[in-house]
Structure formats: C-alpha cells, structure tokens
Amino acid sequence: MIKIGIIGAGRIAQVHARSVSAHSNATLSVVSDPVEQAASALARANGARWTLSADDLIADPEVDAVIICSPTPFHAEQVLACAKAGKPVLCEKPIAMDMDTVDQLEKDLEGLNPTVMMGFNRRFDPSFAKIHSLANEGAAGKIEQVTIISRDPAAPPVEYIATSGGIFKDMTIHDFDTARFFLGDIKTVVAIGQNLDPALKDTGDFDGAVITLTNAEGATATITNSRHCASGYDQRLEVFGDRATLNADNIRPTTVRISNGTVTDGQDPYLDFFLARYEAAYSVELDEFLSAIDEGRKPSPSIEDGRKALELAEAAEKSARTGSIVTL
Amino acid sequence: MIKIGIIGAGRIAQVHARSVSAHSNATLSVVSDPVEQAASALARANGARWTLSADDLIADPEVDAVIICSPTPFHAEQVLACAKAGKPVLCEKPIAMDMDTVDQLEKDLEGLNPTVMMGFNRRFDPSFAKIHSLANEGAAGKIEQVTIISRDPAAPPVEYIATSGGIFKDMTIHDFDTARFFLGDIKTVVAIGQNLDPALKDTGDFDGAVITLTNAEGATATITNSRHCASGYDQRLEVFGDRATLNADNIRPTTVRISNGTVTDGQDPYLDFFLARYEAAYSVELDEFLSAIDEGRKPSPSIEDGRKALELAEAAEKSARTGSIVTL
Amino acid sequence: MIKIGIIGAGRIAQVHARSVSAHSNATLSVVSDPVEQAASALARANGARWTLSADDLIADPEVDAVIICSPTPFHAEQVLACAKAGKPVLCEKPIAMDMDTVDQLEKDLEGLNPTVMMGFNRRFDPSFAKIHSLANEGAAGKIEQVTIISRDPAAPPVEYIATSGGIFKDMTIHDFDTARFFLGDIKTVVAIGQNLDPALKDTGDFDGAVITLTNAEGATATITNSRHCASGYDQRLEVFGDRATLNADNIRPTTVRISNGTVTDGQDPYLDFFLARYEAAYSVELDEFLSAIDEGRKPSPSIEDGRKALELAEAAEKSARTGSIVTL
Amino acid sequence: MIKIGIIGAGRIAQVHARSVSAHSNATLSVVSDPVEQAASALARANGARWTLSADDLIADPEVDAVIICSPTPFHAEQVLACAKAGKPVLCEKPIAMDMDTVDQLEKDLEGLNPTVMMGFNRRFDPSFAKIHSLANEGAAGKIEQVTIISRDPAAPPVEYIATSGGIFKDMTIHDFDTARFFLGDIKTVVAIGQNLDPALKDTGDFDGAVITLTNAEGATATITNSRHCASGYDQRLEVFGDRATLNADNIRPTTVRISNGTVTDGQDPYLDFFLARYEAAYSVELDEFLSAIDEGRKPSPSIEDGRKALELAEAAEKSARTGSIVTL
Incomplete structure (x- = not known):
C-alpha cells in the first residue's frame, strides 16, 4: 500500500484523490492547501489528514509519494523538495511557467536521481x-x-x-x-x-x-x-x-x-x-505512477517530456x- | 438496343421509364395507359409513342420486351399476353391479389416457356x-x-x-x-x-x-x-x-x-x-432484366418467387x- | 453507512461486492457461501467477514440489508428469511424456477411488508x-x-x-x-x-x-x-x-x-x-436499492416485476x- | 436545349460528356482533341461530332457553350477564344499555371463581358x-x-x-x-x-x-x-x-x-x-452552368475565384x- 500525499485541494486534486482512494495499491494519507477549508474538506472526504504546508506534507513520514496539484509557479520548487526527500512525485502540467525555471530545476535535480512523472493524462x-x-x-x-x-x-x-x-x-x-x-x-x-x-x-x-x-x-x-x-x-x-x-x-x-x-x-x-x-485516463495514469514506484523504475512521461x-x-x-x- | 414497352403511366412507371432512358442498351418505345393524359405525358417526356391499350402495346412490333406497371388485378392477364406474344416481361409486385389467380396463371403459362421477372427491387x-x-x-x-x-x-x-x-x-x-x-x-x-x-x-x-x-x-x-x-x-x-x-x-x-x-x-x-x-435498385433490376434477355437466360426473381x-x-x-x- | 451482507460468492456476487465497496453510503459486512474458499476470498478482498451459512448472514446484527446472489432455487426461501428478519433485500434474477414457488412466496410474504428489489440491471x-x-x-x-x-x-x-x-x-x-x-x-x-x-x-x-x-x-x-x-x-x-x-x-x-x-x-x-x-448498471442499481432503504420507500423493480x-x-x-x- | 462543345477527350472530359448527355436541357454537339482516336471515341459514345481543332469547335455554329477539359496551359487562350466568340465557357481548374497568364487573360477579357465559370466542383x-x-x-x-x-x-x-x-x-x-x-x-x-x-x-x-x-x-x-x-x-x-x-x-x-x-x-x-x-458534384455544377446561361446571369465560381x-x-x-x- 503506497501512502500518497496530495499538494493542493482544487478541482484536479479532487480527481486524483478519488483515483487514489479507488486504487487497490494506494491510500490517501495527507492533503495540503493554504486554504484550510479546502484542505480539510478534501482530506475528510477521503479519510486523510490535512496540513496548510506543502513542506510538512513532503516531510511527513506517512507520505511515500506525492502528487502535485498546486498552481504552476510552485511546481518546480515542490518537485525539487520531493526529490531531496527521496519521494517519487507525479506533477501536474505544465512543469513551470518558463524555460529558465525548468533549466534551473534540472540543474538542481542533478545527482538526486529523482522519480518524477508529468501529469500528461492524454x-x-x-x-x-x-x-x-x-x-x-x-x-x-x-x-x-x-x-x-x-x-x-x-x-x-x-x-x-x-x-x-x-x-x-x-x-x-x-x-x-x-x-x-x-x-x-x-x-x-x-x-x-x-x-x-x-x-x-x-x-x-x-x-x-x-x-x-x-x-x-x-x-x-x-x-x-x-x-x-x-x-x-x-x-x-x-x-x-x-x-x-x-x-x-x-x-x-x-x-x-x-x-x-x-x-x-x-x-x-x-x-x-x-x-x-x-x-x-487519470486513473490509468495513477496506476502507471504507482507501478513504476513498485517496480523501482522511472515512470513516463518524464520531466524531460514536461520540458519539451x-x-x-x-x-x-x-x-x-x-x-x-x-x-x- | 432493346425496345421497351411500359404498361401503366403512374409513379412506378415513371421510375422505370427513367431507368430505361438512361440505360445504354434500351430505349423506351411505347407507353400504354387508359388515361391518355398520363400515357402521353410519360411517352413525350421520353420520346416514345403511346396507346390506351395494353394489348396494342404488347402486340406492337417495335416492342421487344414489356414492363408491367398496371394495377395488380391486371398483372396475371398481361403477363400471359406477353408470354403468348413471346415477349420477355418484368412485372411489378405482387404477381396477383390471390393464389388462385397465380395457380391459373402458372397453368396457362405451361408450354409457353415465358421469360418473366418479378419486380422485387430490394x-x-x-x-x-x-x-x-x-x-x-x-x-x-x-x-x-x-x-x-x-x-x-x-x-x-x-x-x-x-x-x-x-x-x-x-x-x-x-x-x-x-x-x-x-x-x-x-x-x-x-x-x-x-x-x-x-x-x-x-x-x-x-x-x-x-x-x-x-x-x-x-x-x-x-x-x-x-x-x-x-x-x-x-x-x-x-x-x-x-x-x-x-x-x-x-x-x-x-x-x-x-x-x-x-x-x-x-x-x-x-x-x-x-x-x-x-x-x-430499380436501375440494377432493369439491367438484370435486359442482360437476361441478351444472354437468352431466365431472369431472377422469377414468377415462382412472386408466387411464394x-x-x-x-x-x-x-x-x-x-x-x-x-x-x- | 448501510452494512451489506452478500449471499453467494460467485461471479455476480463479486460484481455486487465491488459496487458496495465503491459506494459512499455502503460497506460490505459479511459474505456467505457454502464453499468456504469462495466466501473467504471474496470477503478478504473487501475487508469483510464470511460465513458458510446464509441464515447466519441474514441474522447477523452487522447486516442491515442483503444481496442474494445464490443459485435460483434458494432465492425464494432467502427472500422470505430476509423479510422475516425485517431486512431489505436485493435479489438476483429470476425470482424462482417456477410460478408455484413465486405464488407460495407471495403468500408467505403477506403481512410482512417486505422491502424486496429484483436485480433486473438493464x-x-x-x-x-x-x-x-x-x-x-x-x-x-x-x-x-x-x-x-x-x-x-x-x-x-x-x-x-x-x-x-x-x-x-x-x-x-x-x-x-x-x-x-x-x-x-x-x-x-x-x-x-x-x-x-x-x-x-x-x-x-x-x-x-x-x-x-x-x-x-x-x-x-x-x-x-x-x-x-x-x-x-x-x-x-x-x-x-x-x-x-x-x-x-x-x-x-x-x-x-x-x-x-x-x-x-x-x-x-x-x-x-x-x-x-x-x-x-449494477452500480446504479445498487444506488437505487440503498436510496430506497434510506428514504424508507419500496425500490423498483419489485418482486411483482420478478413474478411477471x-x-x-x-x-x-x-x-x-x-x-x-x-x-x- | 443548349448545344455543348467539349475541348479535350480525357478522363474529366468523359465525366462532363456523361453529365451533358444525362441533362434534360443540354446535348453534346462536338468534341475536340488533337488525338483523333480519343475525340472520336468520346464523340461516338455520345452521338456527337468530333474535330481535331479546339478553334473549329469554338467557331462551330452548333456549339452554344463550351466546356474546357484540355491541359492547363491551353486554358487561358481557349477561354479568351470563347469570350471572343461570345460563347459561355466552363473551364476546368486551374485557370492557368501562373499568375502572369491570368493577369494577361483578365486584361484581354476586358470589354468582352464574358460568361466564364471555373470548374471547382467541390x-x-x-x-x-x-x-x-x-x-x-x-x-x-x-x-x-x-x-x-x-x-x-x-x-x-x-x-x-x-x-x-x-x-x-x-x-x-x-x-x-x-x-x-x-x-x-x-x-x-x-x-x-x-x-x-x-x-x-x-x-x-x-x-x-x-x-x-x-x-x-x-x-x-x-x-x-x-x-x-x-x-x-x-x-x-x-x-x-x-x-x-x-x-x-x-x-x-x-x-x-x-x-x-x-x-x-x-x-x-x-x-x-x-x-x-x-x-x-459534376452534375450539379453543369446544372449551375446551364441555368446561368438560360437565365442570362454570370455563373459562380467565377474567373476571379480561379485567380484567387x-x-x-x-x-x-x-x-x-x-x-x-x-x-x-
């Protein structure tokens, strides 16, 4: 059972929360959102805890892997934080608002051997x-x-x-x-x-x-x-x-x-x-993410796909x- | 060029007249209908002659083959007349209003070796x-x-x-x-x-x-x-x-x-x-009728199909x- | 949360178990099947208990409502047992193998005011x-x-x-x-x-x-x-x-x-x-069954529909x- | 009855010849093609005369209107010849191989008030x-x-x-x-x-x-x-x-x-x-051409559409x- 943390509690986070809850090999552990009402509502609906802080969620020992559903400007820093914490991450599209941010992220990720999957659900x-x-x-x-x-x-x-x-x-x-x-x-x-x-x-x-x-x-x-x-x-x-x-x-x-x-x-x-x-598609996407984690391989599409x-x-x-x- | 006579000048006769005119191996020769206005209108539109009498049409030396588009009660007698005149006939459905008439027709046709095709266009x-x-x-x-x-x-x-x-x-x-x-x-x-x-x-x-x-x-x-x-x-x-x-x-x-x-x-x-x-379908049906005549074979569907x-x-x-x- | 017992552990029971587990207002409580391996496998896969006896399941205080997925010859007696226990029941089709059995069942149910829904999923x-x-x-x-x-x-x-x-x-x-x-x-x-x-x-x-x-x-x-x-x-x-x-x-x-x-x-x-x-269809059917229970009304299709x-x-x-x- | 001359006897000319023959308001009068075998075959199949010369066809008193099916390099000069002869023309696409030719043609047509339709059948x-x-x-x-x-x-x-x-x-x-x-x-x-x-x-x-x-x-x-x-x-x-x-x-x-x-x-x-x-489409196109001639109006699409x-x-x-x- 892979314990999932979801950053963000908006529309797309709700879809992922539903997929996680329905998946036989995953459970929703924590939801984070700066708007407490949103975080708690989504967490409660899925029997999960909540926090206002994405950092706390990433650090949470009951979180094995992270799904990033925050606004795009936060994607790069949160992917990096997950990588530093050694936690696989499924990040919603796009990876960033500009190429400079992606360049910097890829530089920062060097040597961390991160497991990052981009949420290209199509x-x-x-x-x-x-x-x-x-x-x-x-x-x-x-x-x-x-x-x-x-x-x-x-x-x-x-x-x-x-x-x-x-x-x-x-x-x-x-x-x-x-x-x-x-x-x-x-x-x-x-x-x-x-x-x-x-x-x-x-x-x-x-x-x-x-x-x-x-x-x-x-x-x-x-x-x-x-x-x-x-x-x-x-x-x-x-x-x-x-x-x-x-x-x-x-x-x-x-x-x-x-x-x-x-x-x-x-x-x-x-x-x-x-x-x-x-x-x-969201459900199969989650399955690919979880399978890759289970099998110790890199999921696809990759951060490089996000960059391109x-x-x-x-x-x-x-x-x-x-x-x-x-x-x- | 097979010269065609059409008995009847109603809706279905008009369809057959059009098919005949468009066919490269047929020409419309005569139209018959007791209502002269109908007969003449259809004949004129296709450069043909007209008559009020089906018998005259069947007897006409410029008619090689006949298409019967008259009301059903006339079908059997007209098929028989064509058979006696040795002229191939395409007869609209149904062959008759009752089985007794068909029985009698089949008996009357014995020995005449007629070429009769039923107009089952489907x-x-x-x-x-x-x-x-x-x-x-x-x-x-x-x-x-x-x-x-x-x-x-x-x-x-x-x-x-x-x-x-x-x-x-x-x-x-x-x-x-x-x-x-x-x-x-x-x-x-x-x-x-x-x-x-x-x-x-x-x-x-x-x-x-x-x-x-x-x-x-x-x-x-x-x-x-x-x-x-x-x-x-x-x-x-x-x-x-x-x-x-x-x-x-x-x-x-x-x-x-x-x-x-x-x-x-x-x-x-x-x-x-x-x-x-x-x-x-009407056009392909006519083609089968004309081909059978040309090739000296019996067309299908037959009068027996009409009976059944x-x-x-x-x-x-x-x-x-x-x-x-x-x-x- | 309506606690469900499922009688039978075959193919159709597995479908219903899945629908129950996925439903936000129901939980699978007990599975019964005379073949223990079948009962336990289905129960375990859904975090439920199991028993060899349909009667025990019907009597179980942790069972609010029953879904009958047993062979047809058992349907009538099990519907009756549920009715006597005051428990709503969703019964797979057909209601019985012969009309005599249905006549007897309807007589036996008189006065019990049972809540019975027939599993006509179409x-x-x-x-x-x-x-x-x-x-x-x-x-x-x-x-x-x-x-x-x-x-x-x-x-x-x-x-x-x-x-x-x-x-x-x-x-x-x-x-x-x-x-x-x-x-x-x-x-x-x-x-x-x-x-x-x-x-x-x-x-x-x-x-x-x-x-x-x-x-x-x-x-x-x-x-x-x-x-x-x-x-x-x-x-x-x-x-x-x-x-x-x-x-x-x-x-x-x-x-x-x-x-x-x-x-x-x-x-x-x-x-x-x-x-x-x-x-x-199975999922919507279950939803109708649970909604009827919640709203205290008779679900449709009824046992009379099963009879007809x-x-x-x-x-x-x-x-x-x-x-x-x-x-x- | 509008008498049509067709310049060219290739594939597209054959289509137009068929449409003309089938049209109730047109008849195929003459076919021209430098390859006599092609011209005669198409003409015979439609009961028309033939000539090797497009100019003769355009000048023919038994030709009321012209359909140009020659190779593209001849289009402009033949359109012009028709315009000079005061004969409506339906010209296959494209109007020319280059814009200079079209410019020259439009200049040459000035004052001739030609009736030219381009064969954009779509x-x-x-x-x-x-x-x-x-x-x-x-x-x-x-x-x-x-x-x-x-x-x-x-x-x-x-x-x-x-x-x-x-x-x-x-x-x-x-x-x-x-x-x-x-x-x-x-x-x-x-x-x-x-x-x-x-x-x-x-x-x-x-x-x-x-x-x-x-x-x-x-x-x-x-x-x-x-x-x-x-x-x-x-x-x-x-x-x-x-x-x-x-x-x-x-x-x-x-x-x-x-x-x-x-x-x-x-x-x-x-x-x-x-x-x-x-x-x-070819058949409806011809109908538009013939209707425009009958009604004394300019057909569409025009030479300007061809140019654009x-x-x-x-x-x-x-x-x-x-x-x-x-x-x-």
Whole structure:
C-alpha cells in the first residue's frame, strides 16, 4: 500500500484523490492547501489528514509519494523538495511557467536521481493509448500526419486567463505532449493565434489557435484549439500513416440516438470537460505512477517530456506573436 | 438496343421509364395507359409513342420486351399476353391479389416457356445485394437470424388501402421476398397485426405488423412493418450468422452531421420513400432484366418467387387474423 | 453507512461486492457461501467477514440489508428469511424456477411488508434508462414497437444449461423485464425456439429464440436471442414511437476506428459480456436499492416485476414447445 | 436545349460528356482533341461530332457553350477564344499555371463581358453545399475554423507530376477554393510541404502538405493533403462556428457494416477517386452552368475565384519553399 500525499485541494486534486482512494495499491494519507477549508474538506472526504504546508506534507513520514496539484509557479520548487526527500512525485502540467525555471530545476535535480512523472493524462486515455499501441504494432505503417482537435466547452473566467500562462502553456500543452507521443522530438513550430471571443479581447491571450509541428523525418502534427465549443468538450485524434488511418472520437455518456422529423441518429452531448472526459485516463495514469514506484523504475512521461512540451508552448507563442516559423 | 414497352403511366412507371432512358442498351418505345393524359405525358417526356391499350402495346412490333406497371388485378392477364406474344416481361409486385389467380396463371403459362421477372427491387439494392454476396461468400457463416425493419414515412390515403390487398400483400410482400432471398423457402409464419393509427381504423387493414418466419433449417426472419415513421422511410436489414453480423442502414442524401448545444452528430432525414431510396435498385433490376434477355437466360426473381411471396402474405394474413402459427 | 451482507460468492456476487465497496453510503459486512474458499476470498478482498451459512448472514446484527446472489432455487426461501428478519433485500434474477414457488412466496410474504428489489440491471443501464426517461418525457410519442437484440458472446457449458431453467428463464428473463419496462403488462406471447448449435443439441434447450409480445394497447416488443455471437456480447434496444425512434447501441472499450485497404472505420469488439457491459448498471442499481432503504420507500423493480417476467418466460416456453400464441 | 462543345477527350472530359448527355436541357454537339482516336471515341459514345481543332469547335455554329477539359496551359487562350466568340465557357481548374497568364487573360477579357465559370466542383458536392447553406442560414454561427482533409488514394505517375504545376496548383487548388467558399478572401498563408514518398522523391514536388490560411476576421482554414491514402480517396470537411460544428464525411458505395471476431461495424472502402466521389458534384455544377446561361446571369465560381485560388497556390508554394508565412 503506497501512502500518497496530495499538494493542493482544487478541482484536479479532487480527481486524483478519488483515483487514489479507488486504487487497490494506494491510500490517501495527507492533503495540503493554504486554504484550510479546502484542505480539510478534501482530506475528510477521503479519510486523510490535512496540513496548510506543502513542506510538512513532503516531510511527513506517512507520505511515500506525492502528487502535485498546486498552481504552476510552485511546481518546480515542490518537485525539487520531493526529490531531496527521496519521494517519487507525479506533477501536474505544465512543469513551470518558463524555460529558465525548468533549466534551473534540472540543474538542481542533478545527482538526486529523482522519480518524477508529468501529469500528461492524454497518454493514458484508453482511446489515445490504443491508437498509440496500434501504431507501435505497425498497424498504421509510417506515421505521416497527426491531426488533433482540442476545444474546451467554454472559456474560463478572464481572471483565470491572466494567471494561466496563455493558451499554449495552459491548454495546448497537453496537445504538444500528444504530438510528441506520436512524433517524438519536434523540429519546427508554426502557430496562428486567434482573437475571436469578445469577452476575452482584453486578456491579451489568444482564444483559438492552429499549430503545425514537424519532426526530423518530415511528419506533421496539426493542433486546432478553441477556448469554446458549442457542442461541448471536443477531443479528437487522427493518426494517418502510410498503411492506415486511426481515429479516436469524442465520448458520450450513453449510446442513445434519436431519429425524428428533425434529425436522424442525433446523439448525446459529449462528456462534460476534462474531469469526466479523462476520468479513466487519470486513473490509468495513477496506476502507471504507482507501478513504476513498485517496480523501482522511472515512470513516463518524464520531466524531460514536461520540458519539451513547455519548449513547444514557448515556440508557439513566439511564432504566433511574430508571424514566423520557429525552428528548435 | 432493346425496345421497351411500359404498361401503366403512374409513379412506378415513371421510375422505370427513367431507368430505361438512361440505360445504354434500351430505349423506351411505347407507353400504354387508359388515361391518355398520363400515357402521353410519360411517352413525350421520353420520346416514345403511346396507346390506351395494353394489348396494342404488347402486340406492337417495335416492342421487344414489356414492363408491367398496371394495377395488380391486371398483372396475371398481361403477363400471359406477353408470354403468348413471346415477349420477355418484368412485372411489378405482387404477381396477383390471390393464389388462385397465380395457380391459373402458372397453368396457362405451361408450354409457353415465358421469360418473366418479378419486380422485387430490394434484391438489387446495392447494400442488400452486397450483404447477399458477402453471405454467399461465407462471410457470415451459417445464417441464423434475419432482421428486417421496413417502415413507410406516412400512411397512404384510406382509399388506396381499400384496394391495396392489405399490408401483407402491398407492403410486406417486398420483405417476404427479402426473407426468401436469404433463407430460401419458408416453413412457418406467425404474424402480429397492429391497429394503432386512428386514421386507418375503419379500413379493416393493419397499420403495423411483426412477422416471424422460419425455414426448414430453423433459421428465422423477423419483419417489423409500420405504415408510418416520424424519421422517414426506414429500411434496414441485419443478417446474423455464426461467423458475423452484416447490417445495412438507412440512406441519406448527404453525409452532413451537425453538433451543437442540443445534439451531436445529428444527421439528415433519410431519402424520402421508395422512388428515391431504391432508385439505384430499380436501375440494377432493369439491367438484370435486359442482360437476361441478351444472354437468352431466365431472369431472377422469377414468377415462382412472386408466387411464394404472395403465399407468405396470405399465410401472414391468416396468422394475424386467427392468432395462430401457420405452417406451409 | 448501510452494512451489506452478500449471499453467494460467485461471479455476480463479486460484481455486487465491488459496487458496495465503491459506494459512499455502503460497506460490505459479511459474505456467505457454502464453499468456504469462495466466501473467504471474496470477503478478504473487501475487508469483510464470511460465513458458510446464509441464515447466519441474514441474522447477523452487522447486516442491515442483503444481496442474494445464490443459485435460483434458494432465492425464494432467502427472500422470505430476509423479510422475516425485517431486512431489505436485493435479489438476483429470476425470482424462482417456477410460478408455484413465486405464488407460495407471495403468500408467505403477506403481512410482512417486505422491502424486496429484483436485480433486473438493464433498467439501470445508462443508455436504456436514458431511452426510458426520454420516452417518459414524450420524446418518442406513443410507443408502438420495441426491438430488443440480446445475444451472448458464447454458449455456456452444457452442464450450466442443464440447471439454468432454460433460455427463457435464464437469458430472456432480462429482456422480458425490459419489454415490460417500456410496454407494461403483456397480453400475448409467441416464441420461436431455435436449435442451431450442435454442441447444445443434447441439452433439450433452445440456443436461439425470437419472441414477440403485445400489450393491451397493441404495442409490440420483439426479442431476438442467441447463445452465441461472433462479434461479442450484442445488446441493443430500439423504441419506435409515433414521434421518434430511440436506439441504444453496443458499447466498446474505446472510440478507436481503423481505416485501411481492407476496411474503413472498423471498430473495437464490444465490451465483453455482462460484468463489463453492465458494470455501470449494477452500480446504479445498487444506488437505487440503498436510496430506497434510506428514504424508507419500496425500490423498483419489485418482486411483482420478478413474478411477471417469470410468467412471460413460462409462456414463451409453452409457445415455443406447442407452436401456438399464448394469451395471458 | 443548349448545344455543348467539349475541348479535350480525357478522363474529366468523359465525366462532363456523361453529365451533358444525362441533362434534360443540354446535348453534346462536338468534341475536340488533337488525338483523333480519343475525340472520336468520346464523340461516338455520345452521338456527337468530333474535330481535331479546339478553334473549329469554338467557331462551330452548333456549339452554344463550351466546356474546357484540355491541359492547363491551353486554358487561358481557349477561354479568351470563347469570350471572343461570345460563347459561355466552363473551364476546368486551374485557370492557368501562373499568375502572369491570368493577369494577361483578365486584361484581354476586358470589354468582352464574358460568361466564364471555373470548374471547382467541390462547391457543388451535395454534402459540402449543404454545409454551406446551413452556414449561410446561421446554423453554425460565426465561422471560426475550417478543417479540410483531402487525400488522394494513390500518387499519380512521376511523369504526371512533372507537368502538374506541383501539388498546390494541381491538388490543393480545390481545397483553396473550398476554404474561400467558406472564409472569403484570404490574408495569410503558411504551408508545410512533405517529401515522404520515396517514389516521388526525384520529382522535386511535395507529396503531402499542411496549409493554414487566415482571413481578415481571423478565421482559419487548415488543409491537410497527401498524394496517397491507404483507405482510399479521403475527402472530409469540418466547419466550426461559435454555435455549431458541421461535418461532411467520406462517401461509400453501400451502407453495409460487418461485425465479426476481428472488427465491429467495419465499413466499405470509400468511393474510388474523384470521378466516382464527385459524380453528383459534376452534375450539379453543369446544372449551375446551364441555368446561368438560360437565365442570362454570370455563373459562380467565377474567373476571379480561379485567380484567387491560383494566388493561394503560389503563396503556399512560396511559404513551403522559404519557411515563412506569406501575407497577401
């Protein structure tokens, strides 16, 4: 039984707490959050203790491993603290707000032989993972074009966007990792940013984007993002290879279709946003983290994957701001 | 170039006229209809002559082969007249209103070696035909259960029903032939008739039905009929064998899907009724008729197929009226 | 926290144990099974105690409510024992092997005001339940024809069939309840039984069946069953009303589609058999049972629903054996 | 009856000849091709005359309107000749191999008030046209992102590519017009070219591409092209607006689905290549051309649409060759 501490008590922490409680090889030990009400509520709901201090949680002898769900600016220091304490850590994305912080973190981690896993949950989505394993078995042949559609159901509050790091670090970061999951390291990035939503006009951030990546072999990945989508949380993937095309579609709560005088085979709205849509993915992700700990191996995706996704986010921001293709 | 005469100038005659005009190996020569306006309109639209008399048409030296689109009570005598004139004939379904007439017709045809094809167009629908050829190649293994859904978009006028021969001879007749197409000769018939549409209550006819057939090997075919369907002309087929299930779906004019706040992947209404839905089938059916003539062989489905479909219609009527299973 | 005792430690008991453990308002207290190894294994996996005696379990003061997962011949006596002990009970289907036993049970229960829920899990399947609620809201208009396809992936061992009560009580029983869920009480039953699988020939049981039911208003339900299906556990529902058609499709583990030189948009096999396919349904079913207990109301489906499904199974058997339509 | 002359007797000329022959308001009068065998074969099959000279065809008094299906280098001069002869012309895409030729043509046409329609058949595809009309009615709200997938089933011969003008003028030209159909005039173009097919390596042309366009309002269109696709001719469209997403899928010859132990709901290959896939589109296109002539109005898409698609092709080539975003 691996005893888990969760730093943070927000929405994503709640998902991880639920996965931990449901896992046969893990138990939730401690929750930390500077807002005591949040920490205690989450802890009580899962039979755990709570603290206001992330440091105390990391130091807690009843904590074997840590899941970091704090705001991004705290990620690097908390990963480092876990590494110093010799505790495996699963860190939510992104690893940091800027590359300098990641550079410094990697320097600081040298010699500590840390066990760090990045929370890129898409890799563990059963449909995306199945495509990945089919592709690995050669079902698609040589991968040539990856097409990722990723749209949120509705824009977050303006205040959230101000501290989000921008669409590429906040939202596309997942899609960058998905692109790398299939194409490996990326050579060029070109991003077109959109400002279409009047409500977000003053944030200075983009509310939509189309990004095209290429790898050294000339394969492409195209990501289409929007902060809103009338039909819900739109999450699709297509992998086109020279032997087959593999597609993953949106997921619905039921298989019900309705046919009447207006529409035929009309279906349910998609599962509402990431907590429901990627519930299975979060659970498989946790399982990979716990299995790696048990087996004494490094989990994947690694901190290096986190760094490279962030690098792509920065390159995309630069491309969109300057109107140029960025070579890495 | 095979010169065709069409008896009748109604809706179904118009479909056949169009197919004939479009066919590279046929030309429409004469149209006959007791209503001159109808005959002349259809003839003119296709550059053909017209007459009020079916007999004249059959006797016309510029008519090599005949398509019978007259009301059912005339079918038997016109088939016989064609046979006597040595002209191949494609006769719309059903072959007759009752079995006695068919018995007499078959007796009258003895020794005439006639070329008669029954207009069971479903056999030539590209999707149903593909399932048939897949099944013949063994893709489904041994066929065990056939499921036919066949619903009209809206009930015909009450006056039509009065002379239609009833739902089993008028509507299910096609589905009986489809069942025989896959299962061969039928041993037992049980039919449940429905009286659900208040507008048709006084016709004495059923407006819906569920019929289950079995063949000698114990395979079943289930037919579900309705005179109305809110989502349109509902025509589906499933063939379940011990190695696979084969399905044919409804057909739509476009592939467009709409996803919004109310529905996801909602699609177009189905193609409206049989003229549009089975347009391709009518065309392939004509091609089989003309090819058989050219090759000097008997076309399929035969008059015997017409007889057996009618026999099933009568058995279904008896089953539904008496509440019993009928053995043939 | 409602303390649950589970009678039986087989496959279905394991599903219920898992649902109980995962439920926030229930805890698994005791498991009973005459095979100690089975009882102890299931109990240990869920932190519960075990006993060899169902009576002891029912009497246990740490058991607030009971789930009966024993073989069918024990259901009636165990339901009665729970009722006498004043403990709510969720009983797996069918309620008994014959109507006499149910008659006696209902007589014995008189005056005990028992809380008994029958384990007809299909009613709680999210897709079937959604169709039911759409239908209740009037989305389909007046229901006219229900079509149920229900095929198992592979036949059970010959030994199982010998004690199963036959296909109608063992397998179709669920579909009878689904038909009643939409149509209410049934007036007529006609069943065609099939003997197609050579391996089951000597069992004397049918391995496939087509059953048509009607209610007093003349609506129909058609059930197509098979003990085998090459493409897996085939579970579909169509509700046709005068305003719309509602369909529920098979469920797959992922949304992945593959398109290559052989096939386009080919999809995953269906979820394998009832434990996976109806996992959500079992969980919602338990929730209804616990909620009813909490709220002091009678849960649904009731023992009367169990009785009526069994009555339909017997009528179907009679219809298939005698070749007649049975009126209830 | 409009008398049509067709210049050219190749594959695309054959499609147009078939559409003309089938149209109730047109007749094929003359075919011209320098290869007499080709000209005579096509003419004979449609009961027309033939000539070796395009000029003779244009001058022929029995030719009311012309369809140009010659190689691209002849398009401009033949359009001009038709304009001088006062004959409406439907010209296959692209209008020319380079912008200079188009500039000269437009200058030469000044004062001639020509009736010129460009053969961008996608606009007339029933599914794409339906999306366009839905979008015009406001069903999608404000259009924000258009996604076009367009892949050929197999690469053309190396010799064809040498004279094709390159992938952007030869293949993407259709998709550029589709983008303009939905977004209007384009402001920026960025194209990533791919060289993935070893067989085409020495052609110097790209065999795949991802192109992103933006219009003045910031809406995007993303085009993904490949010269090959294992699953066939892959032609899809998605229009994402702030109120809905509209999709058009690939088209198959039947609706048949197969489910067995390997795959579920596997479907037919797509319709093979453009002649079959866009058969309906060519026919509707012709109808628009003939209707415009009848009604004395200018048909759409116009020569200006041809010019702008070509401009986008040149911008894409420049972008892909220089690794920069091109502003128009």
